[in-house]
Amino acid sequence: MGNDMVSKGRVTIREVAERAGVSTATASRALSGNHPVPPATRARVLRAARDLDYVANAHARALVGGGRKMAAVVVRQVTSPFYAQVAEGVEAEAADRGWLCVVGATGGDAQREMEFVQLMREEGARLVILVGGVVEDDAYRERVAHYAHALDSSGARLVLCGRPAPDPEIPALVVEFDNEAGARAITAHLLSAGHRRIVFLGGLPGNTALDARVAGYRAALAEHGLPPEAAHVVDCGLGRAAGHRAMTELLKSTREFTAVFAGDDMVAAGALRAIADTGLRVPGDISVVGYNDIPLAEDFNPPLTTVRTPAEELGRAAVRIALRDPEHAAGAHHLLGTHIVVRDSVGAPPPGRAL
Amino acid sequence: MGNDMVSKGRVTIREVAERAGVSTATASRALSGNHPVPPATRARVLRAARDLDYVANAHARALVGGGRKMAAVVVRQVTSPFYAQVAEGVEAEAADRGWLCVVGATGGDAQREMEFVQLMREEGARLVILVGGVVEDDAYRERVAHYAHALDSSGARLVLCGRPAPDPEIPALVVEFDNEAGARAITAHLLSAGHRRIVFLGGLPGNTALDARVAGYRAALAEHGLPPEAAHVVDCGLGRAAGHRAMTELLKSTREFTAVFAGDDMVAAGALRAIADTGLRVPGDISVVGYNDIPLAEDFNPPLTTVRTPAEELGRAAVRIALRDPEHAAGAHHLLGTHIVVRDSVGAPPPGRAL
DNA sequence: AAGGGAAGTTAAAACGTTTACACGACACGG
């Protein structure tokens, strides 16, 4: 056996066909399995391909095939534990079907988001998944409507994870957690522990995910017979730094409270640190709950009681739903359930401040 | 102005050319900027493209251009904070140059790693970055040698982040942190706090990154005049669960120690939890240090003293180095520096057990 | 024995770009 490996340039299907003594058409069919080919011929072609270390050119394939199995997931940043889990779910579900998955990080910049979607159009992605809450203003609505129509006209699907569709008529589907139910449940948990003065830390008006959590929080309060004034929302937005800053501020204020409901676990992380910095104890002096149950939430100080949103499942669901029912998908709205996970950051309110 | 947008099928460059009254060659030149075109003509083409919402077909482009600007980063899992940061660095550096970045997760499975690299060959990736330590056995060496040659023959570069090249002659370059120096530094930190009985939790023989940390640990001990028997390495591997299990085990054993050096921050997280479970205090009873300084390390209980490995910078460096000096790159070995970040998980050894 | 398929195969035409080559126009120096 001589030197079969061609060192210069890529091996093409033509060379494989030649070596197997068939035409490129037959070789293509044997390799792709798109059309039946007698076992003997097939074996010969496969053998030739192996000998030559043949690698199909995905571009040529996509060019003639008019598209390719590729999904794109767009997040603010991949280092956010929650987004990372969603991306992992998308990647896993895509990989299961032999699809390629590319991830784009926008850093929260609309400009980069647009560029990335444009790139995905050029690349022929058949599925783009935008994940993460966002404040819903006119610019947002216009942007997403543009994506939806542009992608739709190229035969691609758009799914919005945790962010709203600007209009039910738009060719996009949304998959998200039932934020209101989750927030209501964990607020009720705090209430049943005896807390009456609970502050919500991490509001971001216009962000539909956060607004829903706030709504759930208010609803739970109301259900418990508390007056609307019992609700106190600090609109500090998300992120560890924001939580730390806002909590520090809050502790310096005259506001009375015995528990804080953080908009997500990262805010809770910042809040916990701020509380520890002032020498107060959790849950002895203040109880804290978070949202999302990121993987390290049980390593916080103390382990965090929070609501578990199965992020990886969200990612998987997004691609599954988008690919399952192509026609009926557009405009559909899917809600995923959540549940509380109880750890050590909630206790009874301190006696002196029970109300 | 009528209905310019064609609803069926994608707009091709031919239609743009037609509308602008030029040939496809001129249109291509105007759009890609590969060849000078008089401003007037150029403007006309660009206008037509905008009107038609033309989107170039990346596949056709790559097919004739023989490749594309695409980098691939392969990690065990994207939800690991450290890997996520590396991936973010790669993504950022790639995006800065207008490259596309795709990430693959292997779950530690060699089979999936091979499939992914194969896929990247088909897709024409020009840069693939394998990140994360691995035990270096024959299968590994063979696998990586295969990747290196296969990619090299398609004109792509291979970079290994935190894993060894099987052979200096192989066409791959490695970029990693100086694990031995980092481990030596943090061990010295423990020693200067008074600890003499330090156990290393998270060894994984054959894993070069961990072996280097163990070597640094032993070196620091030796430099302090301690006998080789002072070193005690628990080979439990990495991950939060492994750390928790091994620490629990260790606490039940008769082994005397006052400090533990965890192989990475996730192991430390598990260890901290195990210690807390038995009612012991950190750093009062036991001091703990980690490795990597993941974003949430300061939210551990207590905030973790660890060595900071700028993971995002590792990712950026990988693509920068690979793209900078194409010829000289192969076989090169780059070491990135690290430094200690001191928090609250290290204290003096308890008096009764100072040695 | 003729006709009708089925099965296996192939030649050639797509897919949408880029680019090598050629061609004409035009300016300029001789």
Place this chain on the structure above:
DNA sequence: CCGTGTCGTGTAAACGTTTTAACTTCCCTT
């Protein structure tokens, strides 16, 4: 006025695959 160079543009040939339509064989039915 004629070469010579430059500039702008167009024609057509790539790039590597899949697929349509056609063409053989060969077997089976009648």
